[in-house]
Amino acid sequence: MIDQLVTPSAATDVTENLSDFSINNEINNSEAVSESENLVRIPLPASFVNRPPSIPIGHGNSATVAFRGLIASLTGESNESLHSEYCNTSPQKSVALQINRDSSPFNEFDCNDLLLYSTFPFLFLLGRGLKTTGSLSTKTTRHILLQSSTVFSSCFRFIFLLFDQLQRHAASRIVASRVKSDPKSFAAFASWIADPNFLSELKLAVANPLANSSVKLLKKITPHVDSCTAKIPYSTDQRKASMINLYSMVYYYGMPSIFFTFAPDDINGLLNLRMSMSQKDNITFPATGGAGLAEAILGNAPNYYNVPIDQKSLRVLLANGPVGAAECFRLLTDAIFGILLGTPTEASMKRNSPLFKKKAGIFGVPIATFGCTEEQARGSLHMHALFWGGLPPHLLQTAGGVPLLCSAVAKALDSMVCAQLDPITHVENLISKFSTEKKTFRPSLVSVHHPILQPELFSLDVQRAVAETNIHSHGQTCRNNYISIFQFKIFSKISSIVYFQTSLQLGDFIVEEVGHKPYVIKHVVVKLYLLI
Known part of the structure; x- marks a missing residue:
C-alpha cells in the first residue's frame, strides 16, 4: 500500500x-x-x-x-x-x-550520499559512486541523469528527490547568507514571530486579506521574505522577479523589435526519442539509425527494432523519458539564441561582447533577448522570446512618413520576415487535406537541404513546413465556433458553383485577394477560380 x-x-x-x-x-x-x-x-x-x-x-x-x-x-x-x-x-x-526507522533523520548536507544509496539501492547497486557527501552539483546531476542506460532518468522518484533538494538546499543557502549579511532584518522578523499580537494580526489578515490593516501587514513582511524566495530556482517568486528584469530591459533598451514563439515537435523528435531509450553500444539503434526511425514513422510502421512507434506509443515513450525531452529543448534553445539570434544564453556564455563586435543574426545586429519558458497542457515545453536589435520600433515610426526611408525599411524587413507562401504551395496544401490518400508529413522527421548550397530546395522545405504547421484549421475546440469541415466553393468561368470533393482533376488556378471570405489563411483571404 x-x-x-x-x-x-x-x-x-x-x-x-x-x-x-x-x-x-x-x-x-x-x-x-x-x-x-x-x-x-x-x-x-x-x-x-x-x-x-x-x-x-x-x-x-x-x-x-x-x-x-x-x-x-x-x-x-x-x-x-x-x-x-x-x-x-x-x-x-x-x-x-x-x-525500522532511526530516530534521527539523514543530514542531507553531510550524509546525502548515504541517503541516496539506501533509498535507491536498485540504482546504486554497489552503494558507491558519488564524489561528495553533500548537495549534488549541476555537473554531477547531469552526469547521472544522462547515463546511456536511462535507469536514473526513468526513475521519477529519484528525479523528484533531486529537484526537491535543489530547491530546499538553495533556500537554506539563501537564508543563511541573508542572516549573515542583514542580521537586523531577521532579528526584527524573529521578534515579530515571538510577539503574540503579531500572530493575531496574521489570523485577522488571513480572514480578511483585502482590509487596509492586512495590506499594511503584507507590505511590512514582504521586504523580509521576497529577497529570499525570489532566488529559489524554478519557484513562483523567481518567475515573478523575472518580470522586474523585463521591465528594466524595456526601460533601458526601449520597446523590443521582435516577439516570437517556438514550440518543438517533441513527440516526433528523433533525438529525444532515442535519448529516452537505453543504449547498449555506440553502433546500433538507438545510438544510431535516426534516419531509419524517421522513415519508419513517416511510413506508419507499427514497430522499429521491436519498439512500438505509433503515435500513442511515442507519447508513452516520451512521458517515460522526460530528461531526454528537456535536454533536447535546452539544446534547441541554446542553438536558437546563440546561432540564429546572436545572443547566447547566460548559462552558455562567459562574457558579453560589445555591440560593435556582435555579428548580425536573422533579425539584424542583436542587442539583448529575453525568453520565458512555459508548459503546454500535455506537458511539453515551449518558449516566448523578445528580441532587441535590428530595426527598433522608434526607427520604424520615424521612417513611416519618408518615402525614401520606407522603401529601405521594407527591403530590410523583407530580408528578415516573409509573411506569404507561393500560391502553388497553398493549393497543394488544400488538396492534401481532402485527398483520399492520407500521407503523413512531419517537418521534424524530414532532412532539410543546405540553405547556402541548395537555396531553392531549402526554400521549398521551409514553405512545405510552414504550410503544414503554421496554417490554422478550425476545429471543434476553436473559440469562434467555426465548422471543422471546410467546404471550398470553386467558381468556374460559367459561374456555376462546384463543391470541392476529396478527389478532383485540377487545371490551372488563379489565387487572388477578395473582399469577402470563403476561406482565410493567416489573415489572407483566398478565392479559387477553376479554369475549364
Whole structure:
C-alpha cells in the first residue's frame, strides 16, 4: 500500500531482473509457523517497498504470507484473490509490515550520499559512486541523469528527490547568507514571530486579506521574505522577479523589435526519442539509425527494432523519458539564441561582447533577448522570446512618413520576415487535406537541404513546413465556433458553383485577394477560380 500511495496503479521504477536471492532462500528454507498466528511482524529495510513483484517464494508459512501481502500491494492484487489462492481453508490473516526507522533523520548536507544509496539501492547497486557527501552539483546531476542506460532518468522518484533538494538546499543557502549579511532584518522578523499580537494580526489578515490593516501587514513582511524566495530556482517568486528584469530591459533598451514563439515537435523528435531509450553500444539503434526511425514513422510502421512507434506509443515513450525531452529543448534553445539570434544564453556564455563586435543574426545586429519558458497542457515545453536589435520600433515610426526611408525599411524587413507562401504551395496544401490518400508529413522527421548550397530546395522545405504547421484549421475546440469541415466553393468561368470533393482533376488556378471570405489563411483571404 505504501507504493500505491506514492505511484498510481502500483507502478514501480525497479528493473524486473533485480531480486534479493538471500531473502528468497531464507523464505524458502524457513520453518512453518503456527496457523493460529494472526499478526506477522517482519523487520525490513525501507527500500524493500521498491522491490519487484517477481520474487520467487515458497508456500505454507506466515513469512510467505507476509511477503505475498507486500507483493499484492505492489501489483494491485486484492486480498480476496490472495485468500482463495494461498489460504484455501484458513481465514485471511492481517499482515503488518514493520519498517525500522532511526530516530534521527539523514543530514542531507553531510550524509546525502548515504541517503541516496539506501533509498535507491536498485540504482546504486554497489552503494558507491558519488564524489561528495553533500548537495549534488549541476555537473554531477547531469552526469547521472544522462547515463546511456536511462535507469536514473526513468526513475521519477529519484528525479523528484533531486529537484526537491535543489530547491530546499538553495533556500537554506539563501537564508543563511541573508542572516549573515542583514542580521537586523531577521532579528526584527524573529521578534515579530515571538510577539503574540503579531500572530493575531496574521489570523485577522488571513480572514480578511483585502482590509487596509492586512495590506499594511503584507507590505511590512514582504521586504523580509521576497529577497529570499525570489532566488529559489524554478519557484513562483523567481518567475515573478523575472518580470522586474523585463521591465528594466524595456526601460533601458526601449520597446523590443521582435516577439516570437517556438514550440518543438517533441513527440516526433528523433533525438529525444532515442535519448529516452537505453543504449547498449555506440553502433546500433538507438545510438544510431535516426534516419531509419524517421522513415519508419513517416511510413506508419507499427514497430522499429521491436519498439512500438505509433503515435500513442511515442507519447508513452516520451512521458517515460522526460530528461531526454528537456535536454533536447535546452539544446534547441541554446542553438536558437546563440546561432540564429546572436545572443547566447547566460548559462552558455562567459562574457558579453560589445555591440560593435556582435555579428548580425536573422533579425539584424542583436542587442539583448529575453525568453520565458512555459508548459503546454500535455506537458511539453515551449518558449516566448523578445528580441532587441535590428530595426527598433522608434526607427520604424520615424521612417513611416519618408518615402525614401520606407522603401529601405521594407527591403530590410523583407530580408528578415516573409509573411506569404507561393500560391502553388497553398493549393497543394488544400488538396492534401481532402485527398483520399492520407500521407503523413512531419517537418521534424524530414532532412532539410543546405540553405547556402541548395537555396531553392531549402526554400521549398521551409514553405512545405510552414504550410503544414503554421496554417490554422478550425476545429471543434476553436473559440469562434467555426465548422471543422471546410467546404471550398470553386467558381468556374460559367459561374456555376462546384463543391470541392476529396478527389478532383485540377487545371490551372488563379489565387487572388477578395473582399469577402470563403476561406482565410493567416489573415489572407483566398478565392479559387477553376479554369475549364
